[in-house]
Structure formats: structure tokens, C-alpha cells
Amino acid sequence: MSKILVIAEHLDGKLNPSTARAVSAAIAVKPEAIDVLVLGDSVDAIAADAAMIEGVSRVLTVARAENAHPLAAVLAPQIAKAADGYSHVFAPSTTFGKDVAPRVAALLGVAQVSDVMSVEASHTFKRPIYAGNAIITVEANADHAVVATIRTASWPAANSGSNSAPIEALTLDVTLPTHTRFIELKQGSSDRPDLQSAGKVVSGGRGVGSKENFEIIYKFADKIGAAVGASRAAVDAGYVPNEMQVGQTGKIIAPALYMAIGISGAIQHLTGIKDAGTIVAINKDGEAPIFEIADIGLVGDLFKIIPELEQTLG
Amino acid sequence: MKILVGYKRVVDYNVRIQVKSDGSGVVTDGVKLSANPFDDIALEEALRLREKGVAEEVIVVGIGPADLTAHLRNGLAMGANRAIHVVTTDAVQPLTAARVFLKLIEKEQPGLFIVGKQAIDDDANQTGQMLAALWDRPQATFAGKIDVSIESGATGKVTVTREVDAGLEVIEAELPAVITTDLRLNEPRFIKLPDIMKAKSKPIDSIEFASLGVEAHDHLKTTHYAAPAKRSKGVMVKDAAELVAVLKQKGLL
Numbered sequence: 397m398s399k400i401l402v403i404a405e406h407l408d409g410k411l412n413p414s415t416a417r418a419v420s421a422a423i424a425v426k427p428e429a430i431d432v433l434v435l436g437d438s439v440d441a442i443a444a445d446a447a448m449i450e451g452v453s454r455v456l457t458v459a460r461a462e463n464a465h466p467l468a469a470v471l472a473p474q475i476a477k478a479a480d481g482y483s484h485v486f487a488p489s490t491t492f493g494k495d496v497a498p499r500v501a502a503l504l505g506v507a508q509v510s511d512v513m514s515v516e517a518s519h520t521f522k523r524p525i526y527a528g529n530a531i532i533t534v535e536a537n538a539d540h541a542v543v544a545t546i547r548t549a550s551w552p553a554a555n556s557g558s559n560s561a562p563i564e565a566l567t568l569d570v571t572l573p574t575h576t577r578f579i580e581l582k583q584g585s586s587d588r589p590d591l592q593s594a595g596k597v598v599s600g601g602r603g604v605g606s607k608e609n610f611e612i613i614y615k616f617a618d619k620i621g622a623a624v625g626a627s628r629a630a631v632d633a634g635y636v637p638n639e640m641q642v643g644q645t646g647k648i649i650a651p652a653l654y655m656a657i658g659i660s661g662a663i664q665h666l667t668g669i670k671d672a673g674t675i676v677a678i679n680k681d682g683e684a685p686i687f688e689i690a691d692i693g694l695v696g697d698l699f700k701i702i703p704e705l706e707q708t709l710g
Numbered sequence: 711m712k713i714l715v716g717y718k719r720v721v722d723y724n725v726r727i728q729v730k731s732d733g734s735g736v737v738t739d740g741v742k743l744s745a746n747p748f749d750d751i752a753l754e755e756a757l758r759l760r761e762k763g764v765a766e767e768v769i770v771v772g773i774g775p776a777d778l779t780a781h782l783r784n785g786l787a788m789g790a791n792r793a794i795h796v797v798t799t800d801a802v803q804p805l806t807a808a809r810v811f812l813k814l815i816e817k818e819q820p821g822l823f824i825v826g827k828q829a830i831d832d833d834a835n836q837t838g839q840m841l842a843a844l845w846d847r848p849q850a851t852f853a854g855k856i857d858v859s860i861e862s863g864a865t866g867k868v869t870v871t872r873e874v875d876a877g878l879e880v881i882e883a884e885l886p887a888v889i890t891t892d893l894r895l896n897e898p899r900f901i902k903l904p905d906i907m908k909a910k911s912k913p914i915d916s917i918e919f920a921s922l923g924v925e926a927h928d929h930l931k932t933t934h935y936a937a938p939a940k941r942s943k944g945v946m947v948k949d950a951a952e953l954v955a956v957l958k959q960k961g962l963l
């Protein structure tokens with residue numbers, strides 16, 4: 397029988413919703429137990445949140461000053477130690493999970509399955525390659541632990557609220573390296589919904605033309621309560637910060653509504669929105685590839701259309 | 711110090727990948743191959759560090775079949791001093807690649823090993839992190855900015871700005887270390903004709919994979935390839951009012 401250890405992602409004392417998505421993937425394995433591991437400096441609030449996620453058997457915590465910031469070199473040896481006795485170790489396929497999970501896998505001497513989209517059996521998974529242009533079925537050797545990252549856009553967050561899993565503090569006997577130090581995190585401050593979990597996302601591309609013009613995208617997004625994203629071209633041109641990039645090398649998202657405005661629809665961008673419910677494209681070029689995959693297309697100048705949309709909405 | 715650079719050859723990012731109808735793989739016959747875009751960025755960064763005097767030697771490393779030499783020549787033409795070709799006809803998974811790189815590290819003793827954050831064929835995003843674990847050294851993944859300060863030889867430290875989901879994270883690591891590159895780190899230079907001529911006389915060391923004593927694990931087997939589910943073509947609306955009406959009808963606004 398399987399026993400799964402899910403690595404919790406958190407920031408500023410809050411559990412990241414990607415953790416509950418990884419728990420969903422763990423549930424799909426139909427294991428005997430799902431334990432969530434919280435590594436941090438102060439862990440109580442995070443652990444309490446994790447304990448409420450349905451399907452979680454136990455929450456294990458390691459509170460150490462060294463765990464104040466998520467440095468892979470510091471976390472990985474602790475996770476590898478805690479993984480003893482588990483058949484699977486899952487982490488969300490966010491920059492956090494992508495950073496730490498392969499380091500854990502190498503310490504355990506096993507391969508990693510990246511970006512799990514579906515669980516076919518306890519050791520059989522589907523995952524995307526070539527920017528999502530092919531989906532492969534991979535079988536992991538059942539003699540070894542499976543380390544995997546979970547493609548968050550493929551999994552709904554497991555429900556939260558009804559569960560109250562026991563919380564246990566772990567003491568792990570591992571010496572931690574001091575060769576890597578956290579200096580700072582420059583976070584974009586925004587009151588807008590979080591891009592990775594928002595139900596609606598409005599994204600702007602190179603067509604928006606400048607940082608100043610991007611205000612029109614923000615204003616419209618605020619009007620409909622959406623998060624704001626961007627294409628790589630918009631980020632590279634300095635219109636918006638990097639954490640807003642959607643696509644193969646940015647965020648992979650699955651909102652109910654995605655509006656691509658002044659975005660041509662390059663394959664690397666589309667990879668990031670394949671799981672969106674409804675895709676709307678607004679582009680002045682009727683031949684833009686984005687229209688091939690959009691559910692609703694509108695050809696025209698965004699600087700004319702967005703004010704009209706706002707007007708219609710009242 | 712020396713810098714080793716992972717330099718993988720992949721299907722060019724402009725190619726529209728086709729899955730074979732029998733599900734046995736993707737079509738690679740006659741398809742354009744290029745350097746992994748992240749690896750060109752890795753090489754560019756290494757060359758800039760050499761130009762700044764931080765490094766003396768930049769070595770590109772490829773694991774692959776005999777004809778990989780032409781690809782490694784491109785890395786030499788871009789400016790690498792020499793290349794190491796680990797020859798194998800088998801596809802290598804990230805853990806195996808990391809074990810191979812560790813063997814090369816033991817021989818070359820670099821101050822930095824720079825690889826791409828992911829290879830755009832397997833999209834694994836693992837090799838750099840695995841290498842850092844096996845080497846027991848720092849890792850700075852998804853680098854958007856790198857500053858190296860050298861004390862002597864291969865000791866010193868590197869300050870890396872990392873592109874993470876929350877924004878930009880800055881970390882400091884002691885050398886030697888592994889760095890994985892993100893797209894905004896730099897813009898790789900173009901190869902000029904005279905550089906291609908010069909590259910012809912630069913050395914490529916060939917090492918048989920089997921001679922390294924690396925255990926090629928087979929923990930993961932790919933059993934099937936499929937094309938992704940297609941989104942069906944949607945509808946066009948004529949103006950903003952109609953768009954709002956359709957979205958309201960769907961309950962999205």
C-alpha cells in the first residue's frame with residue numbers, strides 16, 4: 397500500500413493553495429495515508445491550515461530557524477530524511493516545488509516525475525513534454541520511492557474545513573548546510589486576486605504597448621475582479637514584473653475565464669492556459685494564432701474595445 | 711576558475727511537435743535541432759563572466775550520440791574554450807545526466823556549473839538541482855541575475871536573483887555552486903562566420919559513457935505518447951456588447 401508525504405508550500409505564515417492541489421493528486425493514488433510535511437521557522441498557523449484539508453491523515457512539522465526561508469539545499473536533506481517509509485513524495489509544481497523536489501530525489505537516489513497531470517495507477521502517471529505538445533505516460537519502478545511534482549493547473553484544491561488531522565512535531569537528526577543564504581524577497585504588492593488561483597484572469601501582451609498603457613488592463617481586471625497576467629513579451633519589454641508571466645516558463649493556470657488581450661498566441665504562451673475554462677481573445681489581427689484556440693474571439697483595437705467593455709458593464 | 715556549461719541539443723522551439731500515430735514517440739526525423747534555449751543563455755552568461763575576468767575557461771558539455779559534435783562546435787563558435795562530449799546513443803534521464811556531470815566535475819574542478827532551468831524536450835527541470843545535491847553544493851535555480859565575487863581560485867561567492875512565483879528572490883551562495891538559467895538572464899550573442907572557422911581548431915574531448923562508471927538507472931519508463939486534447943474552435947463576436955452578453959450568459963461576468 398502507498399503512503400504519501402506531501403511537502404507544504406507556504407509564505408508569510410500562510411499555506412499556499414498549491415498544497416491542497418498536491419493533496420488532490422495524492423488522493424488519486426488511493427493511498428493508505430497522506431501526511432503533509434511543514435518545514436518552517438514558525439509552523440503552527442500553517443500546520444493548522446494543512447490539518448483542515450480533506451484527505452490529510454497527519455501534519456508533520458519541523459520548526460527550525462534555518463527553515464525561515466525555503467532554501468532547497470537546507471530543506472532537501474530534511475525532506476529526504478522524513479521521506480523514510482513513504483512510497484511517494486509529492487510537491488506542487490511551483491517554483492518552490494521545482495527547486496526542492498529534484499534535490500530530494502537525487503538524495504534518495506531516485507528519478508523524479510515532473511508535472512503530474514493525472515494518476516493512472518499508483519506508479520503510473522501522465523505528464524506533458526515539449527511544452528505540452530505531447531503527453532506521455534510514465535511508469536515508475538515500484539521498488540523505489542516516487543518523487544513527483546504535481547502540475548497544479550490539472551488538479552482542483554482538495555476541500556478544506558471538515559478535517560482536523562493530528563499535528564505532530566518531528567525531530568530530524570540532520571546537519572544542515574550553511575553554504576546558501578537567503579538575502580531578500582522582492583514581492584510585488586498587489587490587492588488583486590492571486591494569478592495562480594484566481595477564477596478570472598486578464599492578460600496583456602506586447603500589443604498593450606507600454607507600462608503606462610498597462611493601466612488599462614489593470615483597471616479592466618479590477619472592474620471584473622480578475623487577476624492580471626502577461627505574455628513573456630510584455631514582461632521582457634518591462635511593462636510588468638516577471639511574476640505575472642503566463643506560459644511554459646511562467647505560470648501554468650486554469651481560471652474559469654481567461655482573457656488574452658494583445659497577445660498573439662505563441663505555443664509557449666498557450667501551454668500556460670490550456671486548462672482554462674473559457675478563453676477570450678481580443679486582437680486587432682484576425683489571423684493571430686490565439687483565435688485558433690479561443691472560445692470567443694473579438695477582432696479589434698484593444699484601446700477601443702476595453703473602454704467599450706467597461707461601458708457595457710456599467 | 712573554470713565554468714562548465716550544460717549544452718543540450720533539442721528539437722528547435724519553433725517546430726510544431728507531432729506525436730507518432732502509434733503512440734511510440736514524437737516525430738524527430740528531419741526535424742530542425744538547436745541548442746536548448748536556456749543552455750545558450752547559460753553559455754552566454756559563462757562567456758560574460760570570462761570577459762569580466764571572473765573565469766578563465768568556459769567548457770561546454772554535451773551527452774549524446776556521435777553526431778553531437780556539430781552542435782558542440784556551435785558552442786565553441788559562440789566562444790567556449792573547449793567541449794566535452796560524453797558519447798552515448800541512449801537517451802539519458804536527468805539523474806543520469808547529473809551523475810555524468812558529477813564525474814566531469816571531479817576531473818575539472820569548476821567554480822560554477824551552469825545549466826538551463828529546463829530542457830524544452832523533456833521539460834524535466836531537474837538536472838541542475840540533482841547535480842547540486844550529488845555534489846553537495848549550493849544551487850541557485852531560475853537565475854535572472856548573477857554577480858560573482860572571487861576570493862581565490864574557485865572560492866568566492868555568487869549572489870543570484872531568482873525568478874520565483876512570488877517575485878524576485880535574492881540568495882547568496884558559496885562557490886563552487888550550480889546555477890540554472892531563466893530566460894531573462896541575458897540575450898545570447900549571435901555566432902559570426904569567422905568564429906565558426908576559429909571553432910574548427912578548438913578541442914572536443916570525447917569520453918565514452920561506459921568508461922565513466924555511471925550507473926544508468928531505469929526508474930522511469932515512458933510507455934505511451936499521446937497528442938494533447940485539442941480545444942475546439944470557438945465563436946467570433948462582432949463587438950464589446952456581444953462579448954459581454956455571451957460572457958454573462960455563461961455566468962462568467
Ligand SMILES: Cc1cc2nc3c(=O)[nH]c(=O)nc-3n(C[C@H](O)[C@H](O)[C@H](O)COP(=O)(O)OP(=O)(O)OC[C@H]3O[C@@H](n4cnc5c(N)ncnc54)[C@H](O)[C@@H]3O)c2cc1C
Pocket residue numbers: 600601602603604626627628629630641642643644645646647657658659660661662663664665668678679680681684696697698699723747748830
Ligand atoms: C523557451 C521559450 C520559452 C517561452 N516561454 C514563454 C512563456 O512562458 N510565456 C509567453 O507568453 N511567451 C513565452 N515565450 C515567448 C513566445 O514565443 C512569444 O514570443 C511571446 O508569447 C509573444 O508575446 P505577445 O503575444 O505578447 O507578443 P507578439 O507575438 O508580438 O504579439 C502581440 C499581439 O498584439 C496584437 N496587437 C498589437 N496592437 C494591438 C492593439 N492595439 N489591439 C489589439 N491587439 C493588438 C498583435 O496583432 C499581436 O498579435 C517563450 C519563448 C521561448 C523560446
Ligand SMILES: Nc1ncnc2c1ncn2[C@@H]1O[C@H](COP(=O)(O)O)[C@@H](O)[C@H]1O
Pocket residue numbers: 715716717718719746748749752771772773774802804807824825826827828829830832833834835836837838
Ligand atoms: N544530455 C544533456 N547534455 C547536455 N546538457 C544536459 C543534458 N541533459 C540535461 N542537460 C542540462 O540540464 C538542463 C536541464 O535539463 P532537464 O533537467 O532535462 O530539464 C539542460 O538545460 C542542460 O543544461
